[in-house]
Amino acid sequence: MSQGSNFVDYVKICCRSGRGGAGSAHLHRDKKTAKGGPDGGDGGRGGHIILKGNAQLWTLLHLKFRKHIIAKNGEPGGLSLRTGKDGDDEVLEVPLGTVAKDAETGEILFEITHDGETKILTPGGRGGLGNWHFKSSVRQTPRFAQPGEAGQERWMILELKILADVGLVGFPNAGKSTLLSVVSAAKPEIADYPFTTLVPNLGIVSYRDNRSFIMADIPGIIEGASKGKGLGYRFLRHIERNSVLLFTIPADTGRTISEEYKILLNELTEYNPELIDKPRILAITKSDLLDEELQNEMKESLPENVPSIFISSVAQKNITQLKDLIWSAIQQEP
Template identity: 80%
Template sequence: MSQGSNFVDYVKICCRSGKGGAGSAHLHRDKRTAMGGPDGGDGGRGGHIILRGNAQFWTLLHLKYRKHIIAGDGMPGGSGQKSGKTGKDEILDVPLGTIAKDAETGEILFEITQDGETQILTPGGRGGLGNWHFRTPTLQTPRFAQPGEPGVEQWMILELKVLADVGLVGFPNAGKSTLLSVVSAAKPEIADYPFTTIVPNLGIVSYRDNRSFIMADIPGIIEGASEGKGLGFRFLRHIERNSVLLFMVPADTNRTIKEEYEILKKELNNYNPELMQKPHVLAVTKCDMLDEELTLELKKELPNIPSVFISSVAQKGISELKDILWKAIHS
């Protein structure tokens, strides 16, 4: 997945669906009939604006600069009860996990979660009925038809929540990007200062027997993220979509491991208590500097959840971590 500014998880677009074509008020005429009955066809419906799930897409970048999405208008009906042509639909491919919202009300309209799934974002106007629909025993030659319905024009918000099996949760510098680069082919930008990761990095982690799972490094939480501090809310929403949360606490933390875990948990709980229902796993990172005695001491203060001591750099505890995560995903 591309880095930095190429990851776009929010776009606002103006959608204009097509207007329906007018019905025809034609009266049948031919060599033998100077004044026949109504035979006006229906107008075609206006084009819809449709979202389609595409598993190959990770970002909404391709829509960032397309501010106006316009579908085609329906064509008018013709004689001989010929219907007008339907307006051209505008189909937008989006990554799985995309949520569509009404920009004015903030109402969530739907969410795209399956590859190939389609949903109408803005429906096209219906075509008008031709005059042959309006004939009655007392009105045998109606000279009128329905106009087509107008299209809809409205601003929409598309928001992406990353879909992954494991979400990494930890303060900046907990070693999340390093772990991701070791267990998968992802190449996150790694540097030694807080808030290094400013976009969620996704990596596919290979497991035994050709199986795999997706891990997302979600940007570091800082105390107060749930109140919107730092990059807070924007990134916490990505955590909602992970099935297992892997809490990462470095062995050299200046708090106890349990305290740091509790602070991270509190942030998540303040943001969305439902996150507490997901399986939690703890990885104590940067353990290459611990001797056995220190490791045993630290084990005594661990919270009561599946835990593992790892060092991404020394490749220590990584297989054990994968086993615990696989079990948690499939439990």
């Protein structure tokens, strides 16, 4: 997964689909026929602008500098009922989890979630009908045909919501990046100050019997993130796509574990109440700092109705048990 500025999860592009080709108003003429009937072909349709899912892509970086996407026009119809060639489509490959929106209205048009899935973002104009369509018993030689339909020009927004099996939720410095680096091959940037993670990091976590799941380290939430404070709002949308939420709270937090958990839960609820329906697991990180007595004392005041586990990424404490908890939560997910 690319780091830093290479992670782009939002682009605004101007899409111009192709115009349809004009129908032909040709009348049949050859050596033997001086006054033949209409034989003008239909115009070809204008090129569509299409989004196509690609499971190998993780970012919208390749579209960041392509502000204008223009599809080709359809060609006009010809004589002898020949249909004009369709305009070439413009196919944009996008990562799975890409949402297409109309930039002016904010309306969500569709979402790409499968590899190879294609959806039309901006349809091309239809080709015009040739004059043979307009022949009737009353009008045997129509000398007119339809013009092609104009293409569309619209500003579109593409937004990426990361598709992962488990999303790490926690304040900055909760040990999320360290956990991801320990359980997967991902190499997130780690340092001892808040907001080290400025982009979501993805890691593939190996599990028993050659199974695996995808874990996403989403940048730390801060109180007020749901109201757009700091970087929060931009990153909360990535949590929408995760099937299981793993709350990470450090053992050395200044508040109680329950208080911190409630604040995180509150931020998610305010942003999108549906997030509360997702399976949750609570991991108390940095628990190598605790002795057994202190750990037992803390267990008494943990939030109810959520499976919890004390872990330490550095000391590899309970990491396998954590994977077991996550795997069973993923399997139970509807």
